Amino acid sequence: MQRGPRLVLRVADCLYVSGRELGSSRHRSECCEVALLRNGRPSEQRFALKVNHEDTAETRQAFLHEMRALELCRSCHFVVTLHRACERQLVLVQELAAFDLSKISLYNRLPLSWVRWVTASMVLALECLHCQRVLHLDVKIDNVLVSFDGFPMLADLGCAAHLDTPDDRIALETFRGTMTYAAPELLEECSDGSWRHVASRASDLWSLGILCYRLTFGQFPQAHDDPEAASTSTDQICAPAVSDAQHDALQCMRASAKAARKPLVPPSVVADMAPVCRPAWEFAVSLLQQDPSQRNGAAWRAKPHSWRSNLYDDLRSHSFFDGLDWDALAAKRLSPMDLSPPLCAVELNRNLTV
Numbered sequence: 001m002q003r004g005p006r007l008v009l010r011v012a013d014c015l016y017v018s019g020r021e022l023g024s025s026r027h028r029s030e031c032c033e034v035a036l037l038r039n040g041r042p043s044e045q046r047f048a049l050k051v052n053h054e055d056t057a058e059t060r061q062a063f064l065h066e067m068r069a070l071e072l073c074r075s076c077h078f079v080v081t082l083h084r085a086c087e088r089q090l091v092l093v094q095e096l097a098a099f100d101l102s103k104i105s106l107y108n109r110l111p112l113s114w115v116r117w118v119t120a121s122m123v124l125a126l127e128c129l130h131c132q133r134v135l136h137l138d139v140k141i142d143n144v145l146v147s148f149d150g151f152p153m154l155a156d157l158g159c160a161a162h163l164d165t166p167d168d169r170i171a172l173e174t175f176r177g178t179m180t181y182a183a184p185e186l187l188e189e190c191s192d193g194s195w196r197h198v199a200s201r202a203s204d205l206w207s208l209g210i211l212c213y214r215l216t217f218g219q220f221p222q223a224h225d226d227p228e229a230a231s232t233s234t235d236q237i238c239a240p241a242v243s244d245a246q247h248d249a250l251q252c253m254r255a256s257a258k259a260a261r262k263p264l265v266p267p268s269v270v271a272d273m274a275p276v277c278r279p280a281w282e283f284a285v286s287l288l289q290q291d292p293s294q295r296n297g298a299a300w301r302a303k304p305h306s307w308r309s310n311l312y313d314d315l316r317s318h319s320f321f322d323g324l325d326w327d328a329l330a331a332k333r334l335s336p337m338d339l340s341p342p343l344c345a346v347e348l349n350r351n352l353t354v
Contacts, residue, residue, distance in 0.1 A: 011091050095147070115280055123315050183206035186203055
């Protein structure tokens with residue numbers, strides 16, 4: 001969205017007036033805050049509008065995957081809500097959030113009560129997606145939004161893939177996601193220099209382990225030889241044949257693949273604060289297993305036609321979540337997480353007018 005005069009946008013049968021920019025994403029897509037127009041005037045209803053400016057076969061396919069995934073998960077409180085979509089314009093109108101977790105990760109390690117709250121919410125989000133045979137493939141701090149009522153939501157399904165094979169795995173043509181959160185099976189270099197990217201539900205569980213670890217300890221669980229790879233995502237990769245301009249991205253991919261296969265070393269804080277931090281560390285480690293079949297939750301049990309199918313009973317029963325009322329959380333009957341540390345971000349979001 002260009003800065004300057006407000007724009008009136010028609011999406012399907014509704015009119016919106018544009019406001020502040022919310023950022024950009026892969027495939028040259030941009031987000032801005034919009035207000036629904038009623039009788040020619042902006043209403044109190046605010047949304048996030050995501051528009052893709054590059055209409056190619058690849059971006060259109062990504063858009064359709066994201067739209068379909070969001071439509072399948074309308075009943076889940078922990079996946080961002082899709083309000084309206086227009087395939088012709090490549091536009092999604094979604095729930096507006098207060099902020100994303102990257103804003104509060106600036107505070108270094110989060111209180112463990114927050115980590116537990118966010119991680120449990122992401123378990124429910126992945127349970128919803130996976131029951132619908134949808135893989136997110138880009139679970140990371142930046143893609144966890146916090147709603148104005150204080151509940152975490154998983155967003156940005158532009159990398160999503162739909163399982164359509166009997167063995168519940170899918171071979172991707174190109175890498176999707178953010179490399180430092182990617183499971184080892186998504187970063188496998190073959191002897192001929194090509195790459196294999198095999199995704200499954202367990203791939204998202206690995207990323208959940210990275211997320212939990214980072215929120216708890218403020219760092220990645222494996223030392224990374226190339227810090228720039230932490231910010232390298234799917235739009236910078238094109239394999240197997242690459243130009244000179246893509247050489248650095250491939251080097252980042254190799255560094256990430258190497259890091260993903262390094263043994264996990266518990267940070268010193270685990271020894272220093274074992275009674276407090278150890279359950280979070282043990283939960284993350286249970287997901288960060290090299291063999292996808294050995295990850296906690298990999299032995300999933302799905303009941304058809306309902307996302308509340310307790311797909312991940314093994315995750316729910318982990319000691320990290322002792323005492324958590326999962327049904328109350330799923331129904332949003334628990335008290336929201338304390339918003340006081342990032343209150344400035346929330347207030348800015350509420351006070352900015354369109």
